[in-house]
Amino acid sequence: MKTGTACKRAVAYIDGEESALEAAKLMRQHHVGDLVITREQRISTQGALA
DSSP states (O other), rough: OOOOHHHHOOEEEETTTTOOOOHHHHHHHHHOOOOOESSSSOOOOTOOOO
């Protein structure tokens, strides 16, 4: 199996002002173990899930 098959390329992120509960919901929704925390929602990331 190639690495690209097992790994997701899209990035899940959340605003730093959101609650831990919202972060947990987002992680569960996107089946990820980590989120990128941003200071402003204006950050533009290609392939972002949030």
